[in-house]
Amino acid sequence: MNKGQVISGSFGEIIIRQKNDENIEIGEMLVCDNPKLLLQVYDLSFGSQISQQNIELISGMRLEENTDFEFMDEKLRNYNIAYAKNLISLEKGNISKSLPKFFSIVRDIEKEDLKFLEKPKDSIFLGNLRSGSKKIEVPVYLDGKEVFSHHVLIPATTGRGKSNLTSCILFDSIDKNYVGHLVLDPHDEYFGRNEIGLKDHPSKDKVTYYTSNEPPVGGISLKINIEDLKPSHFNGVIDWSGPQKEALTAYYRAYNSKWIESIVLEKPLKIGFNEATLAVVRRRIMNLLDLDFDGNELFCNGIFDITAGKTTISNICNKLENSNTVIIDTSSFSGSLEILVGSMIANEIFKRYKKFKDKGEKKPIISIVLEEAPRVLGKEVLEKGSNIFSTIAREGRKFGVGLMAITQLPSLIPRQILANMNTKIILGIEMAPERLAIIESASQDLSKDNRNIASLDKGEAIITSNFSKFAMPVKIPYFNELVEKYNKEKEPVNDHKKSFVGVKI
Template sequence: MAQQQYKGRLTYAQGTYVEFVVAPNQDVDFGDILVVEGKNNDRFYVRAYDFKVKSRWSGMNGVSYLMSKLDENGQIVNQEELDFYLGGNHTVKIGLAEQLCYADHNGQLFNPKTCPDFFCEVRGLSSKDTSLLKEMKGDLEIGFLKSGRTVLELPVGIFGSKAITEHIGIFGTTGSGKSNLVKVLSSSIIDNGNYGLLIFDVHNEYYRDLSQHPKFHDRLVVYNTNPESRHNVRKLALYCDEIEPEDITACATFTEPQLDAIYKLSSVWHDRWMECVLKYDTQDIIEELHECTGQKFQARTISKIKSICWNLEQELNISDTQPNEKASIAMQMMKELEEGKVVLVELKNISPVGEQALSTLLSKKLLQHYAGKTDSERSHLKPVLIVLEEAHRFLGKKELTSQNVFARFVSEARKFNLGLCVVDQQPRLLADKVLSQLNTLFILGLASKADRSKLEAMCRKDILQQRNEIKNLDCGELIVATNYMRFAAPVKVHKFDEFLTRKFQ
């Protein structure tokens, strides 16, 4: 990394707000992270968020005087004379910045405790700023620190042990780099080996890239309902007794009588309820329910349930009751996740109904699996993160009221060493309760002001002063805000192919 570069001098400070004069011939951009050198070997880390230009001619009288040097068409009459008025020490560029954190003479970091003195030197980041850089490195690398238009070769990541169980949000419009970020994060998890990862791959876009990882044979497992002949891809299949009413009600819209019938079927036939729905005729089911519960359901009510169950049976390779628990593909997945593997469930060839049923079932199984362990047993299991794409379908304002498994995940999973990674294009569609529980946010480019405002209101870190920066993020650039970092950091995410090449060359 380049050594420190002189940027200017501090001219004003109040609380965490500072102003500095930008040195001549120096560039300072929106989002630049700078260092104000204190007088006792302490350092103040600040971020520039706006600029203004001041001159002895800035007042109306001065402007009128300068305008008199132009001809009737507004063109310069005497360039040399005008350069004298506009150049030299007559004009200055003022940077407006917010203090991010403070390091004492021992290098220990604190939240802002005081403000720097007048006319202290302002410089760029350098290799001397190890205390700040160490806090941002993490054990799951995602990219390099970005300062203004400059990308510094300083790795930035998250600490999985802190971030995974406290839930993560990845937000950005189409083309902003969400998929690449998930691939890079997945690659870091594969390399690390201390965390499990369950990805519901809606578009089957991750296998091709993640299979390039040198450790993919040992730590990546892929499931597909029709695996064809790809290496490390297993056939996804389920058994009827693994399907619970909640898995069905989460994947389609049912009327009150239909919901009532589903739960009545479960109470009558218990684990075999779906097997019986598929096996028996509509009229036989109606009569059995009437005999056992005293209720007589209409044929179209039962037909709707039979139709949904039949579709799921075909799509998800559901067969009759399993011979033993060891034969369950779902339980096999749970074992792989607790061992710290990345489990990729491909959903491209599955309908939205099947996709929602499968996502709900596997997430519920994982929650039950970890919740059923003692604290001692759980301490030997790896923390697991679930990646949920297009999350508003499961965690929108209306969906959350149904208390589905993902709603429980948000509120309960942390104590069981589980976490949720919510990926979405429109965070405003998510329930406020969900956004408030996401302690780590990756904010990529967002075109909608409503989306940006929603994240500003819900983010644990104050990102109001980064509005200009967030608004102008390019593809692959993001702001990461997490609980244990002292400020929201700008990052240039690695391109997946380049990341693998650099790391394993």
């Protein structure tokens, strides 16, 4: 269907007159057939053949004197102007380097136009292509192996569907054998304890749920053995002073795996430290780890334990290495504790994957889902020293470990790290500085998309990625509908009579 005509402009700013009875939206994709190009509208304005002065006069007469003047040949004289940019050449499926033919007609995009979009072998489904606010029945798949290992950033203002999008991505990748996800879940929303969640996937065996709040059947009580802690796990978690760091090191050196216990029980050190320093270290460790003592005995009240949880970290890593999704419910943790737990697991994963690379062993990609990412990747935090997450952001892709960072404030993340996030799934962002941070670090040129990003509605996104041919506007499915659809597509299980051999029935 014809939507308008190219009337002027330049490369990257093609001006289209909108056909009177048609409607063109910001973000809408239009096709011009000569040569076959895909254009995207990034701005709209009014156009008129009548001078502004006359238009204002006519308006005044209507408003003030109740005259019923009409424009002569209104359809011809007044119209909308759409500003579009070249997205891609549809003939070759590569970046367009030419202008459409002057005065060429632009039309609605059709499914047939997008035949060049292929489904990669190790795909991840991100939604359907979108033209303005209209969903097109063309699923958008990217190469999941590349996407997850080269980090994903999901920037959005609250309420624009970050959790829905993350749930959809995780759900789609559960039965994929090329990736395992570690999800640090501060809102306990992904597993679906009381509502639809990842537990409702047909391959639910590949989802492991750790929680410290009364685990549901099949969920695991999160217990981590205190001896698994190392001083480096506290990097980015607690802002230690120089002498405090020295004290931690000295305890670790003197007591090895019993170092935390020794700090709490005030065991002696060969090196002398200021009493106040030791007292602060002790207090901060006890607070963070929720420890207590009575005489010479240490008590653990929280997730850290003296006897239990000896295999928790390695079990989590084993599951991830087997492309499982591991969800850690951190909803009852302080922010620091959540980062500490994440840091312990991330350290172990990174260590293992470096070894696998040395051995030439191929393992599934591991992607770590981090909510409120600036807590560990923010400029302020990193100025105080690097942490395992920033290390993964910088060099994780070499070893097959990636981050999926979710944030409302991408501008707090250093530019170098933002640039390393090679796929950005941009949901609606209202704040201009945040939009700017994303636009400046996008994989495709989004310099004209400021308004487009600001006007993204709930569930609408723009995907900019090194692994997509152009910045793709998508409509993210509603998670509940996705689960329903997915489960319907799977063959219904025969409701055969179950046998319980060995039980005397």
